[in-house]
Amino acid sequence: MFNYTFHWRPALNALPQMLQGALVTLQIAVLSMVIGIAVGVVLAVFSGSRNKVLYGIYATWVEVARNTPALFQIYMAYFGLGQLGIRLDSFLALLVGITFNNAGYLAETFRGGLRAVPQTQTRAARSLGFNAYEAFTLIVLPQMFRAVFHPMTNQMVWAILMTSLGVVVGLNSDLTGVTQDLNVRTFRTFEYFAIAAVLYYLIAKVVTLGARLVAWRLFRY
Numbered sequence: 001m002f003n004y005t006f007h008w009r010p011a012l013n014a015l016p017q018m019l020q021g022a023l024v025t026l027q028i029a030v031l032s033m034v035i036g037i038a039v040g041v042v043l044a045v046f047s048g049s050r051n052k053v054l055y056g057i058y059a060t061w062v063e064v065a066r067n068t069p070a071l072f073q074i075y076m077a078y079f080g081l082g083q084l085g086i087r088l089d090s091f092l093a094l095l096v097g098i099t100f101n102n103a104g105y106l107a108e109t110f111r112g113g114l115r116a117v118p119q120t121q122t123r124a125a126r127s128l129g130f131n132a133y134e135a136f137t138l139i140v141l142p143q144m145f146r147a148v149f150h151p152m153t154n155q156m157v158w159a160i161l162m163t164s165l166g167v168v169v170g171l172n173s174d175l176t177g178v179t180q181d182l183n184v185r186t187f188r189t190f191e192y193f194a195i196a197a198v199l200y201y202l203i204a205k206v207v208t209l210g211a212r213l214v215a216w217r218l219f220r221y
Helices: 008-013 015-047 052-067 070-083 090-116 119-127 132-147 149-169 175-186 189-219
Strands: none
Touching: 008 015, 008 189, 015 052, 015 090, 015 149, 015 175, 015 189, 052 090, 070 090, 070 149, 090 132, 090 149, 119 132, 132 149, 149 175, 149 189, 175 189
């Protein structure tokens, strides 16, 4: 029946390699969030545009990002763009795929956040001499980010977990890729992936707790 013998020592000895992979995972997740936030803000602005082209860009991006699997989006970045002559390595393909997904979800989050900011805020800023750009960047955006801070934290955790999909396009430097390489060499699947799961859990908890601390410091008044 159950005759599997656990060997934890080799897996624990490989912990430094897995931690190095965890750093790559964080790097991809942070980059995808930074770029995704920038693109998401632009798309959220497009969502309120009367220009059909700009609104079409917003609607198409959001519909595709939210209604197709993240794995499909990463495949398209790696294999699809490759067919068009745009060849990305596995790291860039994963980054592009996750960023595309993040931007789609964040655009809808930001759209709701912009609606939560009263129009009177913009009118008051304009009456004080702010131009449209200053009113938006200095008055509206800070209030929007405050309203959507916790959903952004959830998206960051989701981005961290999505990085594990990089293994399907040959990425072997992130946490899942390193773990898979170790598993292939040793066939100790349970031990290595159990440790990887714990590391993912700890990363997610640190991000969540860190975000709560930041929110308490910034938004307690």
